[in-house]
Amino acid sequence: MTTSTGTIAGATAGLAEAERERIHWVGYLFIAAFGIPFLIFNVLPVIFGFYVAFTEWSIFGAPEYVGSRNFEEIWSDPWAWQAFTNVLWYALCIVPSVTVLATLFALYVNRGYPASGLARTLFFSPNVVSATVIGLVWVWMLDTQFGLINHYLGFVGIGPIPWLTSIDWSLFGVAIASVWWDLGLAFVLILAALQDIPKDLIEAARVDGAGPFSRLRFIILPQLRPVLSMVVTLQLIATLRIFSQIFVMTGGGPAGSSASPIYYIYTTAITRNLYGYASALAIILFVLILLITVVQRVIFREVTH
Amino acid sequence: MMTKITNTPHPMSRRRLLKSGAAAVGGALAAPTLSTRVWAQSPIEIVHWSWLAASDGEVWAKSIDAFNEAHKDKGVQIKMELVPEDQVVTKTLAAAATGRAPDFGWGTAGKGAKLARDGVTVPMDELAVESGLDLSDFEEGPLNAARYPAYDNALYLIPMDLMSLQPEINLQHMAEAGFAPDAAPETGEELIEWGKAMTRMDGDTVTRSGILMTGSGVQPTVTWGIVAAQMGFERASADLKTAAVNPEAGIAAMEWVLALFDEWKVSTRDVTDRYKAFGTGQGSIFWTGPWTLNGYVGQGLDFKTALFPQIGEKRRTYFEEGGLEMYVQQDKGRYKATMDAIKWLSDNSFEWTTVGRGASPRKSILAMPGYDTAGHPWNVRGAFIEGMSFADIYEVPVLDGPEFTIYSGGNILAKTLELVWTGQATPAQAMEQLATAWQKALDKG
Numbered sequence: 001m002t003t004s005t006g007t008i009a010g011a012t013a014g015l016a017e018a019e020r021e022r023i024h025w026v027g028y029l030f031i032a033a034f035g036i037p038f039l040i041f042n043v044l045p046v047i048f049g050f051y052v053a054f055t056e057w058s059i060f061g062a063p064e065y066v067g068s069r070n071f072e073e074i075w076s077d078p079w080a081w082q083a084f085t086n087v088l089w090y091a092l093c094i095v096p097s098v099t100v101l102a103t104l105f106a107l108y109v110n111r112g113y114p115a116s117g118l119a120r121t122l123f124f125s126p127n128v129v130s131a132t133v134i135g136l137v138w139v140w141m142l143d144t145q146f147g148l149i150n151h152y153l154g155f156v157g158i159g160p161i162p163w164l165t166s167i168d169w170s171l172f173g174v175a176i177a178s179v180w181w182d183l184g185l186a187f188v189l190i191l192a193a194l195q196d197i198p199k200d201l202i203e204a205a206r207v208d209g210a211g212p213f214s215r216l217r218f219i220i221l222p223q224l225r226p227v228l229s230m231v232v233t234l235q236l237i238a239t240l241r242i243f244s245q246i247f248v249m250t251g252g253g254p255a256g257s258s259a260s261p262i263y264y265i266y267t268t269a270i271t272r273n274l275y276g277y278a279s280a281l282a283i284i285l286f287v288l289i290l291l292i293t294v295v296q297r298v299i300f301r302e303v304t305h
Numbered sequence: 306m307m308t309k310i311t312n313t314p315h316p317m318s319r320r321r322l323l324k325s326g327a328a329a330v331g332g333a334l335a336a337p338t339l340s341t342r343v344w345a346q347s348p349i350e351i352v353h354w355s356w357l358a359a360s361d362g363e364v365w366a367k368s369i370d371a372f373n374e375a376h377k378d379k380g381v382q383i384k385m386e387l388v389p390e391d392q393v394v395t396k397t398l399a400a401a402a403t404g405r406a407p408d409f410g411w412g413t414a415g416k417g418a419k420l421a422r423d424g425v426t427v428p429m430d431e432l433a434v435e436s437g438l439d440l441s442d443f444e445e446g447p448l449n450a451a452r453y454p455a456y457d458n459a460l461y462l463i464p465m466d467l468m469s470l471q472p473e474i475n476l477q478h479m480a481e482a483g484f485a486p487d488a489a490p491e492t493g494e495e496l497i498e499w500g501k502a503m504t505r506m507d508g509d510t511v512t513r514s515g516i517l518m519t520g521s522g523v524q525p526t527v528t529w530g531i532v533a534a535q536m537g538f539e540r541a542s543a544d545l546k547t548a549a550v551n552p553e554a555g556i557a558a559m560e561w562v563l564a565l566f567d568e569w570k571v572s573t574r575d576v577t578d579r580y581k582a583f584g585t586g587q588g589s590i591f592w593t594g595p596w597t598l599n600g601y602v603g604q605g606l607d608f609k610t611a612l613f614p615q616i617g618e619k620r621r622t623y624f625e626e627g628g629l630e631m632y633v634q635q636d637k638g639r640y641k642a643t644m645d646a647i648k649w650l651s652d653n654s655f656e657w658t659t660v661g662r663g664a665s666p667r668k669s670i671l672a673m674p675g676y677d678t679a680g681h682p683w684n685v686r687g688a689f690i691e692g693m694s695f696a697d698i699y700e701v702p703v704l705d706g707p708e709f710t711i712y713s714g715g716n717i718l719a720k721t722l723e724l725v726w727t728g729q730a731t732p733a734q735a736m737e738q739l740a741t742a743w744q745k746a747l748d749k750g
Binding site: 058059060061079139143144145160162164165166167251252253254255256257267269270271272273 | 391392394395398399401402419423424425510512519520521522573574575576577578587707708714715716720723724726727729
């Protein structure tokens with residue numbers, strides 16, 4: 001009896017083991033379509049990039065191991081410091097602007113004011129245009145002498161601003177174009193979240209005597225916190241990776257005043273062919289994005305709870 | 306009765322799948338390097354990478370078409386592929402590393418030391434002789450510029466065209482300022498006088514540059530490079546051992562460029578696209594290269610070209626030499642066919658060096674009847690031919706040569722000078738930084 005029970009138990013365990021080992025082919029098929037390209041074009045290059053960061057390499061021939069030299073050189077590279085400082089300024093300009101404006105626009109559309117349907121399309125439309133086209137258009141809009149922006153500013157007595165040709169303004173010039181481009185996605189996300197807020201919650205607040213500002217402050221914004229957290233996170237990551245607008249609008253200049261780390265990495269690798277040094281820069285940017293994202297997520301979680 | 310249930314191994318377990326998958330991925334990645342090049346079969350298709358995408362590219366495409374037409378029954382054809390200029394070195398390196406480099410491509414003399422060191426480009430002296438290309442027909446200076454002293458002084462590029470920077474001048478602006486159509490500024494003082502006469506101001510702001518500049522990038526860098534060289538500055542000594550010879554001249558040239566914006570007020574920093582600005586009349590004098598001629602002539606711009614004025618002790622200007630270089634192949638048998646094709650393109654480069662761009666490096670082509678009258682009118686083309694006599698600001702043929710080039714908007718030189726143009730460093734501080742960076746570059750060899 002004991003032997004039989006043991007045998008059955010063993011057989012059951014064997015079946016369970018067999019079940020664990022059984023392949024669910026359909027599942028693998030589904031993930032393979034994404035998993036294999038992701039492995040080949042993302043994971044492997046990242047791993048290889050970590051390796052290259054500790055070498056001097058010009059693609060042709062074997063990488064020469066140089067230890068931490070590339071990282072040490074970054075500390076004394078003023079252009080790298082400037083690029084990393086710039087991207088923090090970009091984040092400070094773009095992320096709050098996009099979040100606040102997208103929230104305001106979403107509130108406007110959600111209230112169903114006249115032309116809100118048209119506004120919905122207008123607010124989102126820049127996001128469907130490529131960053132390169134946005135950059136080219138804004139180069140003309142922000143031209144110091146002939147740009148539309150300076151033309152209209154002139155009507156209110158503001159002199160021509162060298163948006164893209166001055167070290168004091170170029171970063172803001174690029175940021176303006178980026179805000180205009182990025183606004184659409186944030187707007188749609190926030191609008192969707194607004195429409196999910198239960199109407200009876202707002203109605204109850206109204207019955208209790210809450211005015212529009214109180215309803216916004218005590219009902220709507222707390223309900224929006226999760227989506228605002230997501231918008232800020234996505235926008236932050238996108239801003240830390242800013243490249244196309246800079247490439248098209250300023251080429252990182254003048255004097256590196258609008259360069260971002262990605263742009264600097266691009267020129268270091270593709271123009272100067274310093275692949276080891278560029279990989280080291282990329283790793284530092286990766287760590288920076290990771291740290292900022294984690295800190296930001298922790299802060300939002302604490303606020304939400 | 307006991308039933309023995311055996312745990313039959315499944316024909317494909319997760320571990321096996323992962324192992325098989327990894328092997329398959331590895332195999333797929335390795336396959337391209339193991340496979341043979343199917344296009345290497347007869348008839349030979351010679352792969353050519355070109356980054357000429359502007360109006361000069363159209364002329365070059367015609368040259369390739371002419372080669373293919375002339376060789377359609379001879380089993381050799383050139384397949385030209387366009388590669389963006391800023392990516393061409395990276396792509397060539399990657400292609401060479403995987404054994405799939407193009408057979409030949411465009412290069413610039415003096416900028417390919419790393420490719421020569423790594424064996425990506427192929428020495429061409431013997432191949433040229435084998436193919437019957439008469440190297441003695443080339444001007445000596447351009448041929449030497451295509452050699453690398455550190456690598457057996459071998460020839461790594463067959464010169465195709467010689468270019469220099471010369472001023473293009475808007476004829477309408479000249480007429481408005483009262484200058485005769487055949488006049489041109491000859492000295493630094495005259496240049497500034499001309500610039501002032503053609504500049505348009507709105508209050509204290511320059512709205513049309515007498516001398517077209519940009520606030521950063523290539524234009525102020527190359528201007529500094531030319532003026533500094535005229536004043537006696539050398540980026541590297543002749544033996545390539547010492548950087549920044551005669552730094553005082555380099556500092557004086559930086560001050561000269563700054564004065565264009567701030568003292569003489571003949572230029573504005575607010576121009577972003579220099580080519581477009583000259584084409585739309587936002588500037589009067591614009592020093593640039595012959596690659597602009599097709600575009601400006603095509604759009605009907607009323608302009609002429611003059612010789613670069615003598616601003617310093619000696620009249621000099623930037624020299625650029627375009628040419629064709631060959632890349633390493635697994636099948637060495639392809640070299641002969643490639644060199645034969647390059648020889649044909651060089652021998653038949655009359656149109657390229659009259660309509661395409663630049664002056665011919667070949668004595669026989671320069672001596673051809675009608676060379677002066679072919680292509681664009683002499684008043685727009687002539688300075689680019691005659692001006693070659695004092696175009697002697699060459700590239701520095703070292704591994705980090707691109708960091709020395711004065712025609713750049715993103716190398717160490719350009720970025721350091723931008724600190725001066727934007728007031729973040731004094732000329733003396735910038736010169737000190739440049740000397741340090743360039744010395745380090747020279748020490749690499």
